[in-house]
Amino acid sequence: MQVSTVIEPKKSAFKINFRELYEYRELLWTLTYRDFRVKYAQTILGFSWAVLNPFLQIFILSFVFGTVAKAGTGNVEAPHLIYTTAGMLGYTYFSNLMTQAGSSIIMAQQMVKKIYFPRLVxxxxxxxxxxxxxxxTMVILGLMMVYYQYTPGGNIIYLPFFILIAVLSGLAAGIWMSALTVRFRDFQQVTPLIVRLGMYATPIAYPASLVPEKYLTLYYMNPMAGVVEGVRWCIVGGDPPSTLMYLSFGLIAVLFVFGIFFFNRVERMMADIL
Structure with a gap:
């Protein structure tokens, strides 16, 4: 009986193999296109759901916090709908990616078990x-600004930076959840709960200034708190975000790095677990 031994260079669990990801770029685009088609296939409204879903969430949050709870907008002179939409802009990508990526590998388990490709794809x-x-969500925000004849201030030039941080936070959450769900199937049930609770624990429809000062440090340990405050400051102005937002940014960086580490560790046994 002939035994073959494959010798491979040691791979750091903290590194992303960008060269390998580039080699599988066609698979990445194919999966992306498939996800887009499946998401809106055989629906009456089709792509309109991409606008309708976030709009309904924004309207409900604005009604609950702006009309019922009368949380207000702090010292920001902007309609509450625009204020809430600006907050939702920072949270939308994070919540959607966290939800969709959580079960992504399990849904693709037949492909994972049959062929090799970098699972991070x-x-x-x-x-x-x-x-x-x-x-x-950006389109909704733009339409609301036209309707209310609201013009953002000079802070808008910093928006790309905070959007980049929001994307990084979504990637961190998505990588963590995709690996955790493979290892512990309970996270399929936990993830939607985290997303729903996060909408109320994050200053989307209310200012962070309403949080008692003694709880602010704990509050900004929510990675999305600093992101949402930063994005909204860029769009509607007001007081600059608290310096505690850097605590949120630091946690995002830590989650991203250790998310890659955990994903790489789980990747070695994914086919066996699935």
């Missing part, structure tokens, strides 16, 4: 598809 395809939802 799967959550990355969800990350690209998630940009459509982010764009849809």
């Amino acid at each position: 799967i959550p990355l395809s969800k990350a690209i598809t998630g940009l459509i939802d982010l764009l849809a």
Whole structure:
């Protein structure tokens, strides 16, 4: 009986093999296109759901916090709908990617078990598809600004930076959840709960200034708190975000690095677990 031994260079669990991902770029685009088609296939409204879903979430949050709870907008002179939409812009990508990436590898388990490819391609395809939802929220925000004749201030030049941080946070969450769900199937049930609770634990429809000062440090340990405050400051102005937002940014960086580490560790046994 002939035994073959394959010798491979040691791979750091903290590194992303960008060269290998580039070699599988066609698979990445194919999965992205498939996700986009499947998401809106055989629906009456089709792509309109990409705008309708976030709009309904924004309207409900604005009604609950602006009309019922009367949380207001702090010292920001902007309609509450625009205020909420600006907050939702920072949270949309994170929540959608966290939800979709969570079950992405399990849904593709037949492909994972049959052929080799860098498994990171799967959550990355969800990350690209998630940009459509982010764009849809931007469209809603733009239409509201036209309707209310609201013009953002000079802070808007910093928006690309905070959007980049929002995308990074979504990637971190997506990578973590895609690996955790493979290892522990309970996260299929936990992820939607985290997303729903996060909408209320993040200052989307209310200012962070309403949070008691003694709880602010704990509050900004929510990675999305700093992102949402930063994105909204860019669009509607007001007081600059608290310096505690850098705590949120630091946690995002830590989650991303260790998410890659955990994903690489789980990737070695994915086919066996599935």
